[in-house]
Amino acid sequence: MYLLLAAQSIDLGPVQPLLFYGLALLLAISAWSVVLSDNIVRMAVFLLLALGAVAGLYFMLAAEFLAAVQLIVYAGGTLILIVFGVMLTSKNPFLQFRVKLWERMVALALALTICGFLIFALVKTPLGGNGPLAPEAGYEQVQEIGKSLLSTYLVPFEVAAVLLLVVMIGAAYMARRRAQ
Amino acid sequence: MFEIGIMHFVVLSVVVFAAGICTLLTKRNAIGILIGIELIMNAAGINFVAYNRYVWGGGEAGSLIDGQIFTIFIIVLAAAEAAIALAIFLNFYNTFSSIDVERADEMKG
Numbered sequence: 001m002y003l004l005l006a007a008q009s010i011d012l013g014p015v016q017p018l019l020f021y022g023l024a025l026l027l028a029i030s031a032w033s034v035v036l037s038d039n040i041v042r043m044a045v046f047l048l049l050a051l052g053a054v055a056g057l058y059f060m061l062a063a064e065f066l067a068a069v070q071l072i073v074y075a076g077g078t079l080i081l082i083v084f085g086v087m088l089t090s091k092n093p094f095l096q097f098r099v100k101l102w103e104r105m106v107a108l109a110l111a112l113t114i115c116g117f118l119i120f121a122l123v124k125t126p127l128g129g130n131g132p133l134a135p136e137a138g139y140e141q142v143q144e145i146g147k148s149l150l151s152t153y154l155v156p157f158e159v160a161a162v163l164l165l166v167v168m169i170g171a172a173y174m175a176r177r178r179a180q
Numbered sequence: 181m182f183e184i185g186i187m188h189f190v191v192l193s194v195v196v197f198a199a200g201i202c203t204l205l206t207k208r209n210a211i212g213i214l215i216g217i218e219l220i221m222n223a224a225g226i227n228f229v230a231y232n233r234y235v236w237g238g239g240e241a242g243s244l245i246d247g248q249i250f251t252i253f254i255i256v257l258a259a260a261e262a263a264i265a266l267a268i269f270l271n272f273y274n275t276f277s278s279i280d281v282e283r284a285d286e287m288k289g
Binding site: 016017020024027031032034035040043044047050051054057058060061062063065066069070073074077078081082084085086088089090097099103104106107110111112114115118121122131135141143145149150153156158160162163164167170173174175178179 | 183186187188190191193194195196197198199200201202203207208209210211212214215216218219220222225226229230232233234235244245246248249251252253254255256257258259260262263264265266267268269270271273274279280288
């Protein structure tokens with residue numbers, strides 16, 4: 001709770017670049033380790049590190065509710081689901097697939113090209129940020145998110161609720177054990 | 181000089197996005213492809229939250245958190261997509277005894 005309050009109200013000052021570069025390094029290294037690793041279990045662990053680093057970035061960006069949601073839903077839910085999937089779909093958990101070298105090279109070249117073009121476009125574009133916002137006294141972020149989910153974003157909220165119901169029934173139906 | 185601006189976050193998300201694309205293209209394990217999609221969705225989420233922080237719009241309080249709401253929906257969609265994809269992979273594994281996407285080249289109604 002103290003951490004949540006601190007992220008919102010206290011300016012991190014000189015620690016901020018240090019924190020950002022630490023989290024960015026963790027995120028970039030674990031994201032690219034996912035690419036380079038051939039072992040599906042290791043990929044899941046690197047994904048967990050990457051998701052944790054993203055949650056840290058959300059804290060830095062003063063989105064503490066979102067950071068908590070990221071940790072609970074992604075790191076706690078989706079990742080467990082993926083690990084369950086790994087366990088259910090491989091008799092040998094260290095199952096490996098051979099990928100040809102030229103396939104890797106083509107994928108890497110494509111990814112680096114996309115990366116280069118996007119960074120080039122970003123450098124050329126004036127992003128026009130007006131600086132981080134200092135919230136005024138009495139501004140409660142979670143309260144605002146709740147209000148806005150039930151007013152401005154009511155329709156997407158309800159559609160997401162129906163979607164989750166459909167997904168729950170559909171997944172349970174598809175993954176059931178068939179009577180043979 | 182060391183001031184962290186929006187450019188830092190957007191460039192970081194480009195790096196994560198490229199890693200996601202690369203994972204998507206090189207993995208033959210279907211769950212590996214799913215992990216690549218999760219990376220791409222996280223890159224999009226970082227972008228939304230960074231813009232929400234640095235390029236906020238208007239004066240009304242509601243518009244201060246638009247980007248965060250979008251990211252919440254991204255997380256919801258990612259969770260739904262992972263559940264459905266894993267159910268499909270489980271069916272696929274039960275049928276073909278493999279999770280190699282190269283073997284998923286025939287359909288049967």
